[in-house]
Amino acid sequence: MAIARQRNVAARREAWAFHMFISPWLVGFLVFTLLPVLASLVLSFTKYNVSQPAVWIGLKNYRDAVTVDPTFFLALKVTWIYSLASIPLQLILGLLIALMLNADIPLVSVWRTFYYLPSVLSGVAVAVLWTLIFHPSSGILNNLLALIGIKGPLWLYSKQWALPAIVVMSLWGVGGSMIIYLSSLQGVPTTLYEAATIDGAGAWKKFWNVTLPMISPVLLFNLIMGIISSLQTFTSAFVMTQGGPEGATLFFGLKLYYTAFRDIRMGYASMMAWVLFIIILVLTMLVIKSSSVWVYYEGAVKR
Amino acid sequence: MSERTTMVSRRLLNHGASAKLARPRWYEGQKASTLLSRIAIMLLLFAGVVVIMIPFVWMISVSLMNKAEIYAVPPKWIPSKFLWRNYYEAVVTIPFMKLFRNSLYVVIGRLVGTVLSASLVAYGFARLRAPDSNWLFVVVLATMMLPSSVTLIPQFILFTKLGWVNTFKPLIVPAWFGGGAYNIFLLRQFFMTIPLDYDDAARIDGCGYLRTWGQIILPLSAPALATVAIFNIMYSWNDFMGPLIYLRSMTESTLALGLYFFRGTYNPDWNQLMAISVLLILPMVAMFFFAQRLFIQGVVISGVKG
Numbered sequence: 001m002a003i004a005r006q007r008n009v010a011a012r013r014e015a016w017a018f019h020m021f022i023s024p025w026l027v028g029f030l031v032f033t034l035l036p037v038l039a040s041l042v043l044s045f046t047k048y049n050v051s052q053p054a055v056w057i058g059l060k061n062y063r064d065a066v067t068v069d070p071t072f073f074l075a076l077k078v079t080w081i082y083s084l085a086s087i088p089l090q091l092i093l094g095l096l097i098a099l100m101l102n103a104d105i106p107l108v109s110v111w112r113t114f115y116y117l118p119s120v121l122s123g124v125a126v127a128v129l130w131t132l133i134f135h136p137s138s139g140i141l142n143n144l145l146a147l148i149g150i151k152g153p154l155w156l157y158s159k160q161w162a163l164p165a166i167v168v169m170s171l172w173g174v175g176g177s178m179i180i181y182l183s184s185l186q187g188v189p190t191t192l193y194e195a196a197t198i199d200g201a202g203a204w205k206k207f208w209n210v211t212l213p214m215i216s217p218v219l220l221f222n223l224i225m226g227i228i229s230s231l232q233t234f235t236s237a238f239v240m241t242q243g244g245p246e247g248a249t250l251f252f253g254l255k256l257y258y259t260a261f262r263d264i265r266m267g268y269a270s271m272m273a274w275v276l277f278i279i280i281l282v283l284t285m286l287v288i289k290s291s292s293v294w295v296y297y298e299g300a301v302k303r
Numbered sequence: 304m305s306e307r308t309t310m311v312s313r314r315l316l317n318h319g320a321s322a323k324l325a326r327p328r329w330y331e332g333q334k335a336s337t338l339l340s341r342i343a344i345m346l347l348l349f350a351g352v353v354v355i356m357i358p359f360v361w362m363i364s365v366s367l368m369n370k371a372e373i374y375a376v377p378p379k380w381i382p383s384k385f386l387w388r389n390y391y392e393a394v395v396t397i398p399f400m401k402l403f404r405n406s407l408y409v410v411i412g413r414l415v416g417t418v419l420s421a422s423l424v425a426y427g428f429a430r431l432r433a434p435d436s437n438w439l440f441v442v443v444l445a446t447m448m449l450p451s452s453v454t455l456i457p458q459f460i461l462f463t464k465l466g467w468v469n470t471f472k473p474l475i476v477p478a479w480f481g482g483g484a485y486n487i488f489l490l491r492q493f494f495m496t497i498p499l500d501y502d503d504a505a506r507i508d509g510c511g512y513l514r515t516w517g518q519i520i521l522p523l524s525a526p527a528l529a530t531v532a533i534f535n536i537m538y539s540w541n542d543f544m545g546p547l548i549y550l551r552s553m554t555e556s557t558l559a560l561g562l563y564f565f566r567g568t569y570n571p572d573w574n575q576l577m578a579i580s581v582l583l584i585l586p587m588v589a590m591f592f593f594a595q596r597l598f599i600q601g602v603v604i605s606g607v608k609g
Contacts, residue, residue, distance in 0.1 A: 014431050017512045021427030022439065024420040025487060028480025033446055036457035043456065050460060097351065100344045113595060114352045117359075120591045120598070122541040122559050125580040128566065129362050132573055138374050140361050146377070172358065179599060224448075232450055235543050239563065253452060260456055261548060270456050277453040284448060 043270035050266060061271035072272075074247050075255040078163065079231055082251065086167045087226040094174045094222065098181035099211075112182065116175035127239035130169045131156065134240075156241050159248045166236050166249060177222045184218040185211070213296040220287070220295050227283050231276065252276055366390070366577035373573045386574070390582070393565075393575035398554055399582070402561040405471070409546075409557055410539040412475035417535045418528060421482030425490035426516045430502065440491075446484045459548060473549040474542070478535075486531045489601070493527035494520055530601040533594050537587055558583050 019026070044061055048054035065072040097115055101108055118126070133139050134155035142152030153161040188211060196206045212219075234253040237243060243250035243258070252272070260269035361380075365373060366389055368382040393399075428440050462473040481487060497520060505515045521528065546560040553564045562579050565571060591598060 011432070015433035018427050018431035018433040018436055021431060021512070021516075022424045024479065025424040025443065025481030026439075028420075028477060029442070029446065031461075032458060032477050032480060033449065033454055036454035036461070037449070039457035039460075040453055050463060097348075100348055103341060103344050105341055105345055105348070109595075111348055111352065112599070113592075114355055116598070117588070117591065118355060120537055120587045121584045122543070122562075122587065124541075124543050124559050124562050125583045128562060128576060128580050129358055132365065132577070133358060133361070138378055138573075140357065140378060143378050172355065175355075183599070228448065228450060232452060256452055257544075260459070266456050266460065273450075273452045273456060277450055280448075280450050 040270040040273050043267050044274050045271075046267040048266040049264045054267065057267070061268050064268070065271065065275070071247060071250060071255060075250050075252045078248070078250050079233065079252040082163060082167060082233060083227065083230040085164075086170045086230055087223070089167065089171060090174055090177055090226055091219070091222060093171060094177035095181050095219075097174065097178045098185055099207075101178075101182055102185040112179065116179050118172045119176040119179075123235040124239055126169070126172070127236045130165075130172075130236075131240050134165050134169075157245060159245050162241055162245060162248045166233075166240065169236060169240075170230075177226070180218055180222060181215060184215045188214045216295040217297060220291050224284055224287055227287070228280055231280055231283075362577050363581060366574055366581050368574050370572055370574070389574045390578045393571065393578040394582070396569060396571065396575065397561055397565050397579070399558075399561075399579075401554055402556060402558045405556065406540060406558040409471050409474050409542075410536055412471065413478040413539045414532060414535050416475065416479030417482035417486060418532055419482075420479055421486040421531065422490055422521060422524070422528065423516065424481055425487050425494055426512075426520055428487065429491045429494035430515075430520075431512070443484045443487055447488070455548075462549065468549055469551050469555055470549075474539075474545050482531075482535075486535070489531060490524070490527055493524055497523050526597070526600065529594070530597045533590065533597045534601050536590065540587060 043054065045056060045058055046054040047057050047060075101111055101115075105111075133141050136142055136152070136154045136157060139155070141155070145152040155161050155165045192210050192214070193206060196210050201209065232253045233251045234257060237249045237251045237254045238257065241249040243254050253276075256269050256272045256276070259265050259272060364379075364381060367385045367387065368379065368389075369384070369386055372379045372382055428436065428443070458473070458477075462468060465472075467473050467476075501519050501523065502515055505519045510518065541559055542557075543559050543563070546557045547563070550556045550560055553561065553568070556564060562576075562583055565579055566576055
């Protein structure tokens with residue numbers, strides 16, 4: 001009895017200490033995350049410009065997005081096209097570079113340094129730099145293209161080429177995902193490759209049946225991170241094109257920013273934030289659901 | 304999965320102590336075809352490095368050019384004369400030192416808050432049991448998936464009502480409340496690799512939880528804390544949207560936002576714009592070269608969490 005009670009006291013004291021230790025996070029979570037998430041849901045049903053009190057307008061914001069707002073679907077489309085182009089390119093290019101770095105070549109850490117370097121730079125500085133690189137006449141890109149006889153497009157000034165330009169720029173930061181692949185590749189046990197060699201597997205079969213399954217958890221991680229970040233793209237478009245020309249780079253995150261902080265339409269912007277939230281949630285859930293088919297967890301029967 | 308995480312963290316814990324395996328050099332004892340393919344790979348990688356470095360080189364080059372050279376067609380690669388004066392002119396056009404100090408202030412304010420609060424919270428999750436500790440940790444992990452735009456507007460309204468707009472408080476204060484789910488996760492993973500014997504020994508010596516955290520766990524976690532610190536510094540220094548929303552004037556802005564204001568309000572020439580850009584990225588490039596190991600470690604841990 002006495003021992004049981006003592007144990008109980010100790011457990012309660014430990015639980016109390018636990019709550020004390022996590023209290024900074026708990027308070028922060030409530031004040032800066034949970035409440036804002038709920039508040040933005042409520043705000044999405046209102047008209048609100050901060051200086052006057054919010055007015056409840058029911059589903060009007062949502063209805064307007066579908067029926068009245070000419071750029072709502074445009075912004076979704078731009079973001080969607082960008083994501084469909086940049087996520088696979090990032091995944092594949094990052095993996096290719098990592099595979100090359102993992103091919104038992106000398107000075108891996110030096111190569112790795114160069115490829116990762118652009119990922120540590122400020123987004124504004126990168127966007128400003130690439131604005132000049134894409135400059136139709138003074139930029140180096142078109143001048144390099146001219147060297148091999150290609151007349152470069154107007155890039156950021158062209159309705160057709162502005163979005164591809166931002167995709168190209170995003171590939172400069174491919175080192176971020178590359179480095180995650182590389183560390184995962186380095187963790188694949190060499191015994192697996194040796195066994196595959198004995199079984200007569202060629203390079204392609206080894207990649208397909210050993211490497212790819214072994215790094216699939218990291219592929220999943222990079223895919224989810226890619227979805228979350230590319231759907232929220234803001235800085236590059238804001239600095240380089242302000243959404244132009246003619247809305248060709250009006251990313252959803254950019255339109256959200258303009259709606260909230262230029263037009264001060266907090267209700268409508270909150271509606272946009274929630275639409276984005278739900279899109280990201282659904283996509284992430286779908287990817288995670290599908291992962292039981294294509295992601296291999298070592299030693300795990302089923303997660 | 305957790306096993307691999309542990310492995311990585313162990314490697315973190317006794318970094319540098321691991322013995323080097325004696326392996327043949329890359330060119331030794333290879334078939335000619337293997338050797339050839341490796342050389343081909345290196346050539347490809349080298350081409351990639353050239354492509355990646357061109358923007359850097361050109362950025363520095365433009366920052367030293369005179370006005371005529373920037374718009375020369377075909378463009379000049381190397382300025383005829385290195386105009387270091389561009390830097391001086393750009394720096395005196397904007398209140399550079401003020402902006403630099405502002406950035407530093409935000410970086411340090413966030414850094415201290417993040418490291419302190421994230422390590423406290425992570426200690427709680429790694430070492431202390433309570434009936435609700437598991438699902439609370441699931442909540443921590445879930446918040447990592449939350450897009451920031453969904454909390455942005457109410458946070459802005461909250462800070463507006465508090466009168467915090469045009470101060471650094473909206474940028475710094477939230478960092479003191481948990482320091483970010485990702486950092487909590489990373490530190491908890493690391494703390495869990497520290498043997499419980501240390502905690503037991505401390506308890507026998509009469510240490511409470513707080514002293515165990517401060518005198519046992521933190522000193523043993525220096526590499527993980529350094530990793531958290533370095534990513535935090537990088538994030539705060541480069542952050543653009545936060546300052547853009549909360550800071551309204553040039554003199555009160557951070558350096559990253561200052562570059563944007565500089566372009567918008569002064570309509571400067573590209574050489575001066577590039578000069579400020581170089582100065583903006585320089586601290587991060589320097590930090591990256593000096594603390595590369597920590598960067599790679601951080602990425603490694605984040606990737607393995609799957």
